[in-house]
Amino acid sequence: MSTKIRLGILGGGGDSLIGVLHRVASSMYDSYQLVGGVFNPDFEQNIGFAEKIGIPTNRVYRDFDTLIEEELKLPETERMEVISILTPNFLHFPMAKKLLENGFNVICEKPMTTTYEEAKILKEILGKSKTIFAVTYTYTGYPMVRQMKEMIASGMIGTIQKIDVQYYQGWINPIIHDAEKRAVTWRLDPEKSGISCCIGDIGTHAFDMIEYVTGMEVKEILADLNYVYSDNKMDVDGTVLLRFSEFVKGLIRTSQIATGEENNFTVSIYGNKGGLKWEQENPNYLYHLTEDGPLKVLKPGHAYNSQLSLDGSKLPPGHPEGIFDSMGNIYKGVARAIRNEKYHPGEFPTINDGVRGMNFIEKVVESHKKGNVWVEV
Amino acid sequence: MSTKIRLGILGGGGDSLIGVLHRVASSMYDSYQLVGGVFNPDFEQNIGFAEKIGIPTNRVYRDFDTLIEEELKLPETERMEVISILTPNFLHFPMAKKLLENGFNVICEKPMTTTYEEAKILKEILGKSKTIFAVTYTYTGYPMVRQMKEMIASGMIGTIQKIDVQYYQGWINPIIHDAEKRAVTWRLDPEKSGISCCIGDIGTHAFDMIEYVTGMEVKEILADLNYVYSDNKMDVDGTVLLRFSEFVKGLIRTSQIATGEENNFTVSIYGNKGGLKWEQENPNYLYHLTEDGPLKVLKPGHAYNSQLSLDGSKLPPGHPEGIFDSMGNIYKGVARAIRNEKYHPGEFPTINDGVRGMNFIEKVVESHKKGNVWVEV
Amino acid sequence: MSTKIRLGILGGGGDSLIGVLHRVASSMYDSYQLVGGVFNPDFEQNIGFAEKIGIPTNRVYRDFDTLIEEELKLPETERMEVISILTPNFLHFPMAKKLLENGFNVICEKPMTTTYEEAKILKEILGKSKTIFAVTYTYTGYPMVRQMKEMIASGMIGTIQKIDVQYYQGWINPIIHDAEKRAVTWRLDPEKSGISCCIGDIGTHAFDMIEYVTGMEVKEILADLNYVYSDNKMDVDGTVLLRFSEFVKGLIRTSQIATGEENNFTVSIYGNKGGLKWEQENPNYLYHLTEDGPLKVLKPGHAYNSQLSLDGSKLPPGHPEGIFDSMGNIYKGVARAIRNEKYHPGEFPTINDGVRGMNFIEKVVESHKKGNVWVEV
Amino acid sequence: MSTKIRLGILGGGGDSLIGVLHRVASSMYDSYQLVGGVFNPDFEQNIGFAEKIGIPTNRVYRDFDTLIEEELKLPETERMEVISILTPNFLHFPMAKKLLENGFNVICEKPMTTTYEEAKILKEILGKSKTIFAVTYTYTGYPMVRQMKEMIASGMIGTIQKIDVQYYQGWINPIIHDAEKRAVTWRLDPEKSGISCCIGDIGTHAFDMIEYVTGMEVKEILADLNYVYSDNKMDVDGTVLLRFSEFVKGLIRTSQIATGEENNFTVSIYGNKGGLKWEQENPNYLYHLTEDGPLKVLKPGHAYNSQLSLDGSKLPPGHPEGIFDSMGNIYKGVARAIRNEKYHPGEFPTINDGVRGMNFIEKVVESHKKGNVWVEV
Structure with missing residues (x-):
């Protein structure tokens, strides 16, 4: 008799890297069993993918609605207990909404939705249910990020007075300087990707990380974005000044044109x-x-680390663990929550992280468009 | 219909860290399904462990011999295809021997055996079979180790003239200086651990790494070991001078008393x-x-890396992978071999690595005991 | 017959660290001989200091005006050829002015003056003279900073699109949180230190460095400073957004409350x-x-470095040189200029660096006080 | 009235790098005045060099013997107080000997002599005089090396049980593989360079460093050298096993063919x-x-550093000092000794370091030539 949690996955088929990350993460602590899902929009590919990764195809569904319908027919002891949403961003909201309304636990990739409005709706629905909802800000699962959180909470660096977070990448450099490429890249298309590229994709990680490790809330922001070309509709670089209170300040620095950065x-x-x-x-x-x-x-x-940090290491010091292990820790925390076991609130990001993240994106763009002025978050 | 390789595991139950490492590694590329094994000597614990990690208990066996007996009764299409040996060292040889004799593929932890003699016997048996045999020198699975191997092979650093490999740990320091502890630590007991502690455990990694990345063979060694206390029977530190040819030299430096090293x-x-x-x-x-x-x-x-290296990364640059991913790469290579797919000989260490490793250990101790003289390997 | 340049120094007596830095720097290339100056306001201490550092006391003067008067009486072949100004900031301007008006070459510590207005006056005077004027932005003398400048000039990183410079220290942290200390620290007193602490002291280094290595000019800035306490009159932390052109942006991040930073x-x-x-x-x-x-x-x-960089190293690779050597390089360049030898314009910062630095400070404070708005530089 | 110590220099003329190092070092703490010497064997070049570095030529002598003769004619208050020997190695001994016999303090470059025998003679002569004798093992002047020494002395790492020192360079690689070059390189000529190249040049630094920081003495060594080519007479790579006592061991690893190392x-x-x-x-x-x-x-x-370490820093934390500053610290200590001021024995290496260094070189070659056997030091 297996005690593994029955996991379904939406998206993540084909060559999807995020799919690999979630599957491996789910396996790290012997807690989940992938039982089915909808990996690809094309049903044939969907089935082919399930065979490739070696799972039974009987619960690989034609589409999301069918999945809901069929799973609900199953007895609760067989039904998928948690479903991970790895689809393109615009599908996060409708899928998460329906899943929550039907009592499924949800693990949702970030950004949680495409608008702040949607995010608030999800939060309201969740508030009425008893399900678990996690947003995979992957980096919060690293043992030393958790240790940072605990050391700050215990006062080891005193009262926070300055915060500086950088997220620099260079991958968009060859795209942005090629007029044809930048016209066809979905990340640079607001229809597909929301109102922001750089802030939406990586700025939110920075924002969530700050609030995660400090336990403080950003109150006001002033942003300056860079679109690099007049015909480009999306930011690929941006700096955001932060205020936590009158004399506690910080900044988030993001770029996708920091050539050579990974x-x-x-x-x-x-x-x-x-x-x-x-x-x-x-x-x-x-x-x-x-x-x-x-x-x-x-x-x-x-041993000098906090329990929250130690819980995120599988091997003794000197055996480096990485990003798969970090995501594995988030899945581990969600498993505990689903099983009603005791867990630390720092084990996985929740809907609040998702809601605040969406708000942040919108406010950053607002600040920039109004001429780099202060805006409340 | 699952295409996953049916995996059995010997050892690795309870709180075993090596067990976690192998289970996660086996799951990384959706290639294996753990179907059973003998995780603990105690049958009740064995079953309990299987339940804890969420696998069916019907193929969790009372002991190794039962496993062989029962698995052989199963049709080939259901039988375990590969079995990982994670038991204490002295069991590696008898288990591997019987597995090979009965046609199972084997993944064996290092050190492969407890003597060079046993290692040679295994090699002989393997030579007569068609099975796959891998020894888990885990570190050879790292993408940048593979890249090092390929760059050397392609002549990028020219003719090798100097090799220096260090493996320093400090974990035995508190044990060695405590007479009671050092009397009861199994690693320091030749009965349980073979003739060498430091060289056997970590020196072999260094030795295998050298031969793996350079493709060269060590010809002669001169070793000086340190036992630290007269009543201690096992080396906890040792330096080994290496000769590859008259003018090509190197050294292996190992220690378990390099206090503070991980x-x-x-x-x-x-x-x-x-x-x-x-x-x-x-x-x-x-x-x-x-x-x-x-x-x-x-x-x-x-893209500047070799194919062998690239094959060992799952995510784009900047997303750090670690030791679980390294072991995962070894399992991936073994899966290809089992499935008769094309693979690079650098994907996993073979019995030759195991045999040479055992020879190395014995020659190092011989050199030291003879008064730090040159000995052929 | 000595060919050394006759150097006088103003300030730098007693325990002055900047005094040590300049004296050692002047000796690095056998180019200067310290012949006198006014090291301390107190004449007795002045003489005592000269004796302590082993220079003849006959040209150690009672005060700055006496120095000018007496030196002008000497024949040109004996007169001080260059005078280094290491006094408190508010003395830089009157001293530099009078020195230039009397035909002395000048090496002036930064900030060059206390106001932009003063800086422009100095520049005007210098324009009418034939003397050499250097401002010691020490860090521009490092070989790898020079190499950075040359690589950018030669197009090795293409067109610049993003600049990020950080200057973080933590030394003011224990002062700022102690009401008594912050009331008596001269750096926090606008009367003694000008209108800015953090930007004035270290922000200017960042600003000069950017213009030095890129050869570009900052066009507009938007600044947010932090005073930490209401009764504190001077910034101890500040972020400055930079615009070089519509789509080329950057930022300067400075802090003196980044606790633990050196x-x-x-x-x-x-x-x-x-x-x-x-x-x-x-x-x-x-x-x-x-x-x-x-x-x-x-x-x-x-050998792969540029000539400008190589000129700044005295020993072969692997022999680390530091900040004294960096300042020595600036003195070396000034010596060449004084001797009318050929030199690279990147060998030492000039009055233009000083003028722009003063403008930067004032504009940063203006931007902040106006409510974090864009201001032209 | 100058209180500077009158310094003479032997060698170090022309493009000599060691000359620059010593001149700058002597100037760092305002303690020395270079008054003359014999910089070049050729008298015209000698004078030309003095003029180039801006010192009076009246005490620039035709040769070493003239220097001694003339300086002795001067009253003690004018005579050179200390003389630095920077000449080729084989001149160290005769010069140092005569200087000591005539009452001059000496600063001698390493290796102190060309044989252990010579070194012992110098020590004997020094024992009968009251002069100061320093050997410039430059690296012992670094603040953090001094801190290491003090921390070990104060027991912060307990009883030493393992020592590993590496000194890797790659500069001889292009020479050793070119038959013509290796035939004409003076470093590879035993007539000019003594019995060892790699051990003599850099192995001695490693050896001295170990005894300097630990305060322990090496008792026995076993060495394996590499000459790379049969027609090459000098070692360019070597590993030396060390014994301090039965259970306290270590090793020195040196190479000049570690291609790419600086x-x-x-x-x-x-x-x-x-x-x-x-x-x-x-x-x-x-x-x-x-x-x-x-x-x-x-x-x-x-402030957490020892006084010996702090004495070696001129600027506050975060202002990097380098090898010139390290040598400056040695000169500073020698100045204190000459002036009969209080100083710490760790401020400069003495003749004991020089003697043990010469013994080490000879014993290493002996061990190697006897077939890599243990030899007492």
Whole structure:
């Protein structure tokens, strides 16, 4: 008798990288069994993909509505318990909405929706249900990000006074400078991708990370975006000034035209007693700065880490874990929540993260379009 | 209809870390399905563990012999196709031997056996069969280790003239200085652990890595081991001078008393045109030194890497993968071999690696005991 | 017969660190001989200091005016040829003015003056004279900063599209949070220190560096400063958005409350072909990012560097030089200029750097006070 | 009245890099005045060089013997107080001998002599005099090397149990593989360079560093050298196993054929309570490893450092100092000794370091030639 949670997946078929990430993550702690889903819009490809990844095809459905209909016919003990949404962004909202309305637990890729309005609707529906809803801001699952959160919460760097988060990539550089390419790239098409490219895709990670590790809320923002070409409709670079209160400030720096950068996401938080720094590309190091002592470099798996951090390491110190392991930790937390086991609220991002993320995107664009003025978040 | 390879596992139950590593690795490319095994010597715990990890208990066997007996009764299309051996070292040989004799493919943890003699016997048996046999020198699965191998093979650093490999840990420090602890630690007990602790456990990784990336064979060694206390029977530190030919030399440096080190395994290979350096704790960086140009830092997933390296990355550059992903690559290679698909010989270590590793251990101890003299490997 | 340039120094006595820096820098290339000056306001201390550092006291003067008067009496072949101004900021302008008016070459610490107005006056006076005037933005003397400048000039990263410069320190943290201390710290007193603390002290370094390495001019800025306490009159943290043209943007990030940071000055320049990154605390590494090749790490002293860079290294690669050597390079360039030898305009910062720096400070404060609006520079 | 110490220099003329290093070092703390010497064997060049570096030519002598003769005629208050020997190695001994016999203080480049025998003679002569004798193992002047020494002395890493020092360069690679070049390179000519190239030049630095920071003495060594070509008479690579006592071991690894390495000198010392690591190319970082806490990274200039370390920094933390500053610290210590001021024995290497260094070189070659056997040091 298997105790694994029955998982369904929407999207993630074919060569989808996000599909690989979620499947591996779901397997990391022996907690989930992938039982079916709708991986591709084309039914034949859908079935072919299920065979390729070696799962039974009997619960691989023609489309999302069929999935809901058929699964609801199954007894609760057989029905999918949680469904991961990995489809293109504009489908997140209708799918999540219907899933919640029908009592399914949901793991949703970010951005959670395409508008703030949709996000608030989802939150309202969720509030009336008893289901679990997680948004996969993957980077919050890293052990040293969790450790950063716990150290800040325990006052180790004192009162926060300065925050600086960078998310630099360079992948759009060859696209943006090629008129033909930039005309056909879906990321640069507001119809397909929402109102923002750079802020929507990576700025939200930065925003969520700040609120995740500090437990503070951004109150006001002032943004300056860069579209690089007049005929380009979407931001590919942007800086956002942040205010948490009159004298506590910060900034988010994002770019997709930082040529040569891969996925350079760094977080620096300074308090009146010390600072903490972390880099996504070297995720197993957490730098703790103090005024009067040597720099300390914390690494995963050591007893000096918090329980939340230690829970995210599978092997002893010195055996590097990466982004798959980080996503695995999020799935692990969701499994605990589904099973009604005790878990730490830092184990996975919730609908609140999703809602605030959508609000952030809209307010950033508003600030920019109004001429780089302060806007409340 | 599932196309997954049916996998059985011996050992790896309870809190076993190596068990987690192998289970996750087997799931990374949707290629294996764990169908049973013998996870614990105690049958009740065995069943309990299977339930905990959510696999059916019908093929969880009382003991190894029962497993063989029962699996052989199953039709070939249902029988376990490959079995991973994660048990204590002294069981590797009898289990691997019987598995091979009965036609099972085998994935065996290192050290492959407890003596060179046993290793040679396995090799002989394997030579008569058609089965696949892999030894999990995990670190060879990292994309940048594979890239190092390919760059050396293609002559990018010229003729190799100097090799220096370090494997430093500090975990045995608190044990070795405590007379009671060192008397009861199985790693320091030759009965349980073979004739060497430090060289057997980590020196072999260093040795295999050298032969893996260079394609060269060590010809002679001179070793100096350190037992630290007179009543300690096993080496916990050792340096091994290497000769590949009259003027091509190298060294392996290992320690388990390098206090504060975690798993500091570094590889430096210098040729007459350049050098390559790699560090296990930061596995996604490969340093390419040249005489007249800037240092180059290669990272996984870029088109400039070899196919063997690229095959080992699942996500785009900047998304760090780690040791689970490295082991996953080894399992992926074994899957291809089992399925008779085309694969690169660098995808997984074979019995030759296992045999040479056992020989190395014995020759190192011999050199040391004879008074630090040169011994042929 | 000595060919050394006769150097006088104003300020830099007692325990002055800037005094040590300039004296050592002046000695690095056997080009200068310190012949006198006014090191301390107190004459007795002045003489005592001269004795301590082992220079003859006959040209150690009671005050600045006496120095001018007495030196002018000497024949030109004996007179001080260049005078370094290391006094408190408010003295820079009157001293520099009088020195220029009397035909002395000048090396002036930054900030060059206390107002933009003063700076423009100095520039006007200099325009009518034939003297050499250098402003010691020390960091521009590093070999890898020079290399960055030359690589950008030669088009190696293409057209610049994004600039991000950070200058983070933490030293004011313990002061700012102590009401008594912040009331008596001269850096926080506008009377003594000008209208800005953080931007004036370190923001100007960032600004000058950007214009130095790129050869471009900042056109507009939008600034947000942080004073942390209501009773504090000076900024201790500030972010400045930069516009070079409609679609070429950047930012300067400065802080003196980044607790635990020492002198973390980093420069990142991205073009449409690649990027360059440099860190002041590890000044001997220049990171060259490209879209399709490995990261390259350039180091000083290699033949692949430009002549301007190579001229700034005294020893072969691998022998780290530091900030004294960087300042030494600036002195070396000034010596060449004084001797009418050929030199590269990148060898030392000039009055233009000083003038633009003062303008920058004033415009940043203006932008902030007007409510974080765009201001032309 | 100048209080500067009157310094003479032997060698270091023309384009000599070591000459620049010593001149700058002597100027760093306002303690020395270069008054003359013999910079070049050719008298005309000698005078020309003095003029070029701007010193009076009246005490620039035709040759070494003339210098001694003439200086002795001067009253003690005018006579050179210390003389730095920067000539080719084979001249060190006769010059140092005569200088000591005539009462001059001496600063001598390494290797101190060409044989152990000579070194012992110098020591004997010095023992009968009251002069100061320093050997410029430059790297011991770095603040973080000094900090390492003090931390070990104070027991912060407990009892030392493992030492590993690397000194890798690649500069001889293009020479060694070119038969013509290797025949004419003086470093590879035993007549000019002594019995060892790699060990003599850089191995001695490693050896001295170990004894400097640990305060322990190497008792026995076993060496394996590499000459790479049969017709090459000098080692260009070598590994030396070290024994300090039965159970305390270490190794020195040196190479000049580690292609692409610049001056990669690293020191790792492990005790039973922790470890310390330092790298010459990034000299402002000291890594302190412990069993149960985070890695600590110490930097110069902080109050947590020892007095000996702090004495070696001129600027506040974050302003990197380099190898010139390190040599400056050695000169500073010698100045204190000459002036009979209080100083720490760790401020400069003495004749004991020089004597042990020469012994080490000879014993290493002996061990190698006898077939890689243990030899007492």
